[in-house]
Amino acid sequence: MSERPLMVIPQPTLKRLVVYHQWLKQLQERGRDVVSCTVLARDFKLDATQIRKDLEIAGIAGTPRVGYRIDAVIASIESLLGWTNVNDAFLAGVGNLGAALLGYERFTRQGVNIIAAFDLDPAKIGTKIHGKPVFSLTKMAPLAQRMKIKIGILTVPAPAAQTVADLMIAGGIEAIWNFAPTALQVPEPIVVESVSLASSFAVLLNQLQHQRHKTT
């Protein structure tokens, strides 16, 4: 499918590229055409060289005295990340967070399309949330198999996470985006990426404490 040689992209770089992408989209809407590393470095409080290296890894070239063409950078990042073809996904667990993700339209532009949600709560089953149908969890595995869904989003409470992950795997899902604060045990080829909001907040608290000690 992709023409790219599929080299290994350092994970920090990968994450930053996504962030650059979001920002460049905004700059583009404001009518900007090109942007320099220097400017990006200031915006993101990063080292300009680091941004240059990141873009280099993404296979993007700039021109001296001018910078990088924003549209070219955006296109390169999107192709690198595989956002050009959208992946269908199932979401399990229509709680607060699950429902929020169902309504997050931006995802479609970032390579993921949630086509159905699953839950145990009879009050939710049969309804639509943000336009996405909610089915019984018991139907997830067979449906995933039939529709060849490869991506599962896990937004169930921690105690249920392992069980539901097992269901996903039984349905042929190969990649799990895990929001449950737990360690998932999955067999070899299955890919898990966990989001830990608590970790992020801990970093914030830690920085705040350091900042306070610095100024006192």
Place this chain on the structure above:
Amino acid sequence: MSERPLMVIPQPTLKRLVVYHQWLKQLQERGRDVVSCTVLARDFKLDATQIRKDLEIAGIAGTPRVGYRIDAVIASIESLLGWTNVNDAFLAGVGNLGAALLGYERFTRQGVNIIAAFDLDPAKIGTKIHGKPVFSLTKMAPLAQRMKIKIGILTVPAPAAQTVADLMIAGGIEAIWNFAPTALQVPEPIVVESVSLASSFAVLLNQLQHQRHKTT
């Protein structure tokens, strides 16, 4: 306040400690008393030495042939992260994600207590969501000042993020937990920690693609 020397904790370590903490809590509920690095390494698919180093940084000692006392590790991590005293916070932007965070009770056990939310939508102002009152955004800065709130959670749409961040700073807020996919420009002592769901998902997609190339 804290007795700890406030040394610098590597950010990757900090994030992992939070994840260990969540898992250890679960092990504890299942009646486990001690745990070894070897077991944790298997659970998290990490290197055992790395976990040992992480715990060492957190100032935790284990005993050979046995492992680490789970309660001691939990207590150490909580004190290290400052979860022993809870920080009050304001949340701006009661959209899908904002509302979800308001209902996330676990936060209180992780050092943050959202005491009020703010929005522009008149339909939301004056109501309570998950028990938290929603006020007009115009009241955020003065209230933050009066109540000496130091932490702001930013869940507004990207175009509004900078403006609302400025409001927070005007109200004396020192740390911003940013969920908007944008780069915030803030003055020196202000701390920003951004959560990029899209970055996390990009990592998942990337791993999935690599996994596929490996097996084919």
Place this chain on the structure above:
DNA sequence: TTTTAATAGCGATTTTTTTCTTTATTCATA
């Protein structure tokens, strides 16, 4: 044209983070 200033590019260096290796400790068992 020539000069100047801003910028990307590239290799080298440094720092940080992870992993490996070896040693020491502790518990269980004989």
Place this chain on the structure above:
DNA sequence: TATGAATAAAGAAAAAAATCGCTATTAAAA
């Protein structure tokens, strides 16, 4: 009490990531 096995501890090595210093390129200004 000795022995063996599992584990933590500590230091060394390796790998990864970030940063620095310099060069080359380009556009604008003189």
